[in-house]
Amino acid sequence: MDLSALLPTGNRQTSDNLLDRWHIDGPLLAGLVVLSAASLMILYSSGGQDMSLIYRQALRFVMAFAIMIAIAQIQPHHLERWSPWLYGVGVVLLTMVLLAGEIGKGAQRWLDLGLFRFQPSELMKIAMPMMIAWFFAEQSLPPRTSRIAIAAALIMVPVLLIVKQPDLGTAILVAAAGFFVLLFAGLYWRWLLLMFVAACAAMPFLWNHLHDYQKKRVLTFFDPENDPLGAGYHIIQSEIAIGSGGVYGKGWLNGTQSQLDFLPERSTDFIFSAFAEEFGFIGVCLLVSIYLFVVLRGMYIAAMAQDTFTRLLAGALTMTFFIYVFVNIGMVTGLVPVVGVPLPMISFGGTSVVTLMAGFGILMSIHSHRKLLPT
Amino acid sequence: MRVQITIKDHLREGKLFTNRVVIFAVICILSSLVLVSRAAYLQIMNHDHFTTLSQDNRLNIAPIEPVRGLIYDRNGVVLAQNVPIYNLKITPEQVGNLKATLTALGNLVEITDADLERFNKLRRSNRPFKSIPLRFRLTDREVANFAVNRHRFPGVDIEPELTRHYPLGELMAHAVGYVGRIDEAEFQKVDQVNYDGTSHIGKTGVEKYYEDILHGQVGHQEVEINAAGRILRVVNKYPPTPGQNLHLNLDVRVQRAASEMYKENNGALVAMDPYSGAVLAMVSMPSFDPNLFVNGIDSKTYKEMTASPDQPLYNRALHGQYPPGSTIKPFLGLASLELTYPGKGANVFCPGYFMLPGDSHRYRDWKKEGHGIVDLDKAIVESCDVFFYELAANMGIDRISAFLKQFGFGARTGIDVPTEFTGLLPSREWKQRERNAGWFLGETVNIGIGQGYLLVTPLQMAVAAATMGNRGLRITPRMVNSIQDPLSHETQTLEPTKAGQVEITDPASWEKIVTAMTRVVHFYRGTAKGISNGLQYHIAGKTGTAQVFGLKQDETYKEKDVDKKLRDHALFIAFAPAGEPRIAVAAIVENGGHGGSVAAPVVRKAMDTYLLGEEPLATTLLQEP
Structure with a gap:
C-alpha cells in the first residue's frame, strides 16, 4: 500500500521527501525545534525542577507545532x-x-x-x-x-x-x-x-x-537605582543575574539569582536572565545566533516569495519575531524599558507560542507553495 | 492570483522589495550585535561587579544570639531561666491578601487589637521581605491549630525563640529585676556587634547590673538566603559563647517567709550576712510579675501599675527613703560613748517631754508620763526619746553627722544592683548648700530620735545593723555569690569587700550597745519583747516608729483616728545571734504603726527561717506559682 497517497501533496516538482510533502521548511523547523528544546531545558532549571511545568510547556509546543504544520498546508x-x-x-x-x-x-x-x-x-x-x-x-x-x-x-x-x-x-x-x-x-x-x-x-x-505604572517603568528604566526595592528591583536583579554569569555561566541548575528567587518572573519575561546566568556569554551568543538564523531564514523566504502579498507578509512576520527577541533581551539587559514582552519560543506561556508558530506556519506555507517560474 | 498583478511593474517592485529585505537583514544582524555587546558589557566587563552583588544577595551573615546566663538562689533554685516560646511572624510581601489572612488567622489564634496595632507599627518601619511578629507566646493549642492550617498561609510562620522567664514571679521581681526588649537608646550604649542578634537586655536589678556577664558573646553564621530572606543553608557557623550563670546569695526561703509576713502591708526588708555582705533577702512590697515586662507590657496594665497608690514597681529596699526613727538610737548611743562632748555620761530625767533652754517648744516622748531617771541602757531598751533629745543637743550636729557617716548613712552602699538611693545624712554644710540656711539646734534635737532631715534606705539600715553586729567592720552588700561558666562549670566566687571600719577606742563600748539592743528583745521592758517568745538564739535589735504625720503641739496621736496612709511607719533593725551574728535585718512596714509589734515579727520570721531552717526548701519549691 502506498502511504504517500494519504499524505498531502507537496511541491512534487523539487523533491519528494517527507518535509516537502508536508510543506515544511527544513531549516526553519530545525531552528524552532532547537529553540523549544532550549526552552524546556531552561524552564526545568528556572521553574525549580518542576516536571509538571515542563509537561505543560511541552504540550503547548506539540499543539503549536501542530497548528504550524496545519497552517503550512x-x-x-x-x-x-x-x-x-x-x-x-x-x-x-x-x-x-x-x-x-x-x-x-x-x-x-x-x-x-x-x-x-x-x-x-x-x-x-x-x-x-x-x-x-x-x-x-x-x-x-x-x-x-x-x-x-x-x-x-x-x-x-x-x-x-x-x-x-x-x-x-x-x-x-x-x-x-x-x-x-x-x-x-x-x-x-x-x-x-x-x-x-x-x-x-x-x-x-x-x-x-500613560498610566502611572507605565510612567514608573519608563522612569525606572532611566534610573533603576532610584527605587531598588520597588520598580527597579526587577531590572537590577536581572542585570546581576546576567552579569554574574560571566563568560561560561554558573552552570545548569546552579544560577543563584534564579534558584534563590532573587530574579522575578524568571520563567516568563525574565527567562533570558536565568539562561544568561547559567550559560554565560557563550550561551547568550549561541542563543542569539539561533534567533538570527531563524530570522535570516524568514528574510530569505520573504525574498524568494513570488507575489506582493506573500512578500510583505513574510517580511513583516519575520521582523515582528525579531522585534520580540530584541525587545525582550533589550529589556532584561537594561537596554529598553520594561514592557511585558516574553522571549519568543523560550518563555513559559501559552498564547504567544501558538501565535508565533501560526506565523511560522504562514512562512512555511508561503515558501512551500511557490510555483517554479519558467526561466 | 489576482488579475491586477499583470499590470503591475513586477521588475521595479521586485527590486524595491529585495532592496528592503537586504536592509532589514542587515538591521537584524546589527541589532543582534548590539544585544551581544550588551551581554559582553554585563558578563565580561562587569562580571566581577555583578558577581559581588550576586554573592551579597545570596549570602547573609546572620548573628546568633548567645543564650543568656541563668540566675540561681543560694540553694540552687532557678530564679531566671530561658524557655522556648513560639511567635507568629508574617512576611507581608509573601502574603497575597493581608487583610484576609489576618482575619483567617484570627480564627486560629487569638489576635488582640494591641497585637494588630504593634504589627502595623512594625510594618511601617520594617524592611521589605522581613518577617514581622504578630503574636508572642502562642499556646500549644494555637501552635497545633496553625500547624495543620499552615498550607493556607504562605508568608506566615511560627518561629521558636528562647525567652526569659522568672518562675517565682512576684517573689523575686525587685531583687533579680527583669529583662525587656532592647530599645534604641540602650542599643547605642552597648557593643553593637555583640548585641547584633540580641533582642533583650537587663532593665533592672541584677539582670541589669550583671548584663555584661549574663549576656555572653554573639556568634554568627554565614547563611544562604533566598529573595524572601528565608535561610536555606548554613555555609559557615561560629557558635556564640553563652552568658555566665549567676549564683545569688539570696535565699528563696527567707525571701518568701518575709514576703508572706507583709500580707496586705507595703514595706521593705533587707537581710544580709554581716561577715560576707551576702544579701539573703531583699523584699519590697507590693511586688509585680516581672514576666509581664519581658516581651512588652500592655499599656493598660502598665498604667494601672504606675497609677496605683501602692506603687508596686517601686523598689522600696533601694529607693525608699524613710526617717529611721528610733532605730538610729543605738548608733547615737555608741557615739555618746566614743565621743567627748559637754554633759557626757550623765543620766537624764524624763518627764515625758524635752525643752531647749529658752524655748517653750515641747519635744514629746512617746511615753506621755515619762520614763523617770534614764541611763543609756534604759534609753535604748525602752526607747526613751527625751534621753536622746538631750544627747543630740549636747553632741551637736557636726559630731553626729561625722560619726553616723562611718556606718554608711547618706552614701550608697555599693551593692551590685543599679540605682540605689543615698538617703540623707544632714550636716551644717549640707543645709547651707542645699537650703541656703543656717542649722538650728532644734533640728539636731529631732535627729536624736531619727526624725527631721535624716533619711535612710532599708538597705542602708541593714548595712548599719550588720556593721553594729560586726563591731565596726562594714562590708559592702553583695547580691551575687559566684559566677559560673556554663560550659566548663568553672566557678568564680566573689570575695567580700570591706566598705569601712567604725573607729571605736574602747571595744567595751560595742558590748554595751549590743547588750542594750539584746535587752530590747529579751528584757521584759524591751520594746520588742513581743518576739522573744520561744527564741532559740539571742537577737539584738532596735524598734523604730517613723512619723509620717506631723502633730501639732497640743494634739495627741491616736492610731485609730488617723487615716491609714498617714499612720507611722514601723521599723525594726536587728542582728542575730547577738554575740557572733550571722544575719542582720532591717525591715520597714509602711503605715504599720509601732515597730516592736509590727516590724519585729517580720524580722524574727526571716531570722528563724535562715538560722533554724524552719522552712524546708522542698515546701518552698512546691509553692511555685
Missing part, C-alpha cells in the same frame, strides 16, 4: 482572501473585550469563550500584517500617499483598542507588525524620518496619557 491565496475577514473579526473581538472583557491582571485582555479564554490581541498580531499586506497587494509598489494614510488608519484602529485595555507592550508590537508591512512595501525613508520627528514631538503629550 493552506495555500497562500486562501490566506490572502481571508485577511480582511480575520482583521474584521479581530477588531470586533477587541471591541468586545473592552465592553465585556473579564478583568485580568488589572487590565482587560481576555475574552472568556466558555471553554477557554482567548486574547484577541494575539490574533491581531497575525491579522494585522495580513490585512496591511492584502491592502497593498492590490496596487503597484511603492504605495501612493493616500493609500499609506488609509493603511495608517487600518493600523491605528486595533492598536488604539489594545492601548485602551491597557496593554502598551502588545499594542506596540501589533503596530510594529503593521508598520513593517509599510516599510517592506517601500515607504520612503524620508517619510520614516518625518514620522520619527513627529513621534518625538508628540512625546510630552503621550507621556501625560
Whole structure:
C-alpha cells in the first residue's frame, strides 16, 4: 500500500521527501525545534525542577507545532482572501473585550469563550500584517500617499483598542507588525524620518496619557537605582543575574539569582536572565545566533516569495519575531524599558507560542507553495 | 492570483522589495550585535561587579544570639531561666491578601487589637521581605491549630525563640529585676556587634547590673538566603559563647517567709550576712510579675501599675527613703560613748517631754508620763526619746553627722544592683548648700530620735545593723555569690569587700550597745519583747516608729483616728545571734504603726527561717506559682 497517497501533496516538482510533502521548511523547523528544546531545558532549571511545568510547556509546543504544520498546508491565496475577514473579526473581538472583557491582571485582555479564554490581541498580531499586506497587494509598489494614510488608519484602529485595555507592550508590537508591512512595501525613508520627528514631538503629550505604572517603568528604566526595592528591583536583579554569569555561566541548575528567587518572573519575561546566568556569554551568543538564523531564514523566504502579498507578509512576520527577541533581551539587559514582552519560543506561556508558530506556519506555507517560474 | 498583478511593474517592485529585505537583514544582524555587546558589557566587563552583588544577595551573615546566663538562689533554685516560646511572624510581601489572612488567622489564634496595632507599627518601619511578629507566646493549642492550617498561609510562620522567664514571679521581681526588649537608646550604649542578634537586655536589678556577664558573646553564621530572606543553608557557623550563670546569695526561703509576713502591708526588708555582705533577702512590697515586662507590657496594665497608690514597681529596699526613727538610737548611743562632748555620761530625767533652754517648744516622748531617771541602757531598751533629745543637743550636729557617716548613712552602699538611693545624712554644710540656711539646734534635737532631715534606705539600715553586729567592720552588700561558666562549670566566687571600719577606742563600748539592743528583745521592758517568745538564739535589735504625720503641739496621736496612709511607719533593725551574728535585718512596714509589734515579727520570721531552717526548701519549691 502506498502511504504517500494519504499524505498531502507537496511541491512534487523539487523533491519528494517527507518535509516537502508536508510543506515544511527544513531549516526553519530545525531552528524552532532547537529553540523549544532550549526552552524546556531552561524552564526545568528556572521553574525549580518542576516536571509538571515542563509537561505543560511541552504540550503547548506539540499543539503549536501542530497548528504550524496545519497552517503550512493552506495555500497562500486562501490566506490572502481571508485577511480582511480575520482583521474584521479581530477588531470586533477587541471591541468586545473592552465592553465585556473579564478583568485580568488589572487590565482587560481576555475574552472568556466558555471553554477557554482567548486574547484577541494575539490574533491581531497575525491579522494585522495580513490585512496591511492584502491592502497593498492590490496596487503597484511603492504605495501612493493616500493609500499609506488609509493603511495608517487600518493600523491605528486595533492598536488604539489594545492601548485602551491597557496593554502598551502588545499594542506596540501589533503596530510594529503593521508598520513593517509599510516599510517592506517601500515607504520612503524620508517619510520614516518625518514620522520619527513627529513621534518625538508628540512625546510630552503621550507621556501625560500613560498610566502611572507605565510612567514608573519608563522612569525606572532611566534610573533603576532610584527605587531598588520597588520598580527597579526587577531590572537590577536581572542585570546581576546576567552579569554574574560571566563568560561560561554558573552552570545548569546552579544560577543563584534564579534558584534563590532573587530574579522575578524568571520563567516568563525574565527567562533570558536565568539562561544568561547559567550559560554565560557563550550561551547568550549561541542563543542569539539561533534567533538570527531563524530570522535570516524568514528574510530569505520573504525574498524568494513570488507575489506582493506573500512578500510583505513574510517580511513583516519575520521582523515582528525579531522585534520580540530584541525587545525582550533589550529589556532584561537594561537596554529598553520594561514592557511585558516574553522571549519568543523560550518563555513559559501559552498564547504567544501558538501565535508565533501560526506565523511560522504562514512562512512555511508561503515558501512551500511557490510555483517554479519558467526561466 | 489576482488579475491586477499583470499590470503591475513586477521588475521595479521586485527590486524595491529585495532592496528592503537586504536592509532589514542587515538591521537584524546589527541589532543582534548590539544585544551581544550588551551581554559582553554585563558578563565580561562587569562580571566581577555583578558577581559581588550576586554573592551579597545570596549570602547573609546572620548573628546568633548567645543564650543568656541563668540566675540561681543560694540553694540552687532557678530564679531566671530561658524557655522556648513560639511567635507568629508574617512576611507581608509573601502574603497575597493581608487583610484576609489576618482575619483567617484570627480564627486560629487569638489576635488582640494591641497585637494588630504593634504589627502595623512594625510594618511601617520594617524592611521589605522581613518577617514581622504578630503574636508572642502562642499556646500549644494555637501552635497545633496553625500547624495543620499552615498550607493556607504562605508568608506566615511560627518561629521558636528562647525567652526569659522568672518562675517565682512576684517573689523575686525587685531583687533579680527583669529583662525587656532592647530599645534604641540602650542599643547605642552597648557593643553593637555583640548585641547584633540580641533582642533583650537587663532593665533592672541584677539582670541589669550583671548584663555584661549574663549576656555572653554573639556568634554568627554565614547563611544562604533566598529573595524572601528565608535561610536555606548554613555555609559557615561560629557558635556564640553563652552568658555566665549567676549564683545569688539570696535565699528563696527567707525571701518568701518575709514576703508572706507583709500580707496586705507595703514595706521593705533587707537581710544580709554581716561577715560576707551576702544579701539573703531583699523584699519590697507590693511586688509585680516581672514576666509581664519581658516581651512588652500592655499599656493598660502598665498604667494601672504606675497609677496605683501602692506603687508596686517601686523598689522600696533601694529607693525608699524613710526617717529611721528610733532605730538610729543605738548608733547615737555608741557615739555618746566614743565621743567627748559637754554633759557626757550623765543620766537624764524624763518627764515625758524635752525643752531647749529658752524655748517653750515641747519635744514629746512617746511615753506621755515619762520614763523617770534614764541611763543609756534604759534609753535604748525602752526607747526613751527625751534621753536622746538631750544627747543630740549636747553632741551637736557636726559630731553626729561625722560619726553616723562611718556606718554608711547618706552614701550608697555599693551593692551590685543599679540605682540605689543615698538617703540623707544632714550636716551644717549640707543645709547651707542645699537650703541656703543656717542649722538650728532644734533640728539636731529631732535627729536624736531619727526624725527631721535624716533619711535612710532599708538597705542602708541593714548595712548599719550588720556593721553594729560586726563591731565596726562594714562590708559592702553583695547580691551575687559566684559566677559560673556554663560550659566548663568553672566557678568564680566573689570575695567580700570591706566598705569601712567604725573607729571605736574602747571595744567595751560595742558590748554595751549590743547588750542594750539584746535587752530590747529579751528584757521584759524591751520594746520588742513581743518576739522573744520561744527564741532559740539571742537577737539584738532596735524598734523604730517613723512619723509620717506631723502633730501639732497640743494634739495627741491616736492610731485609730488617723487615716491609714498617714499612720507611722514601723521599723525594726536587728542582728542575730547577738554575740557572733550571722544575719542582720532591717525591715520597714509602711503605715504599720509601732515597730516592736509590727516590724519585729517580720524580722524574727526571716531570722528563724535562715538560722533554724524552719522552712524546708522542698515546701518552698512546691509553692511555685
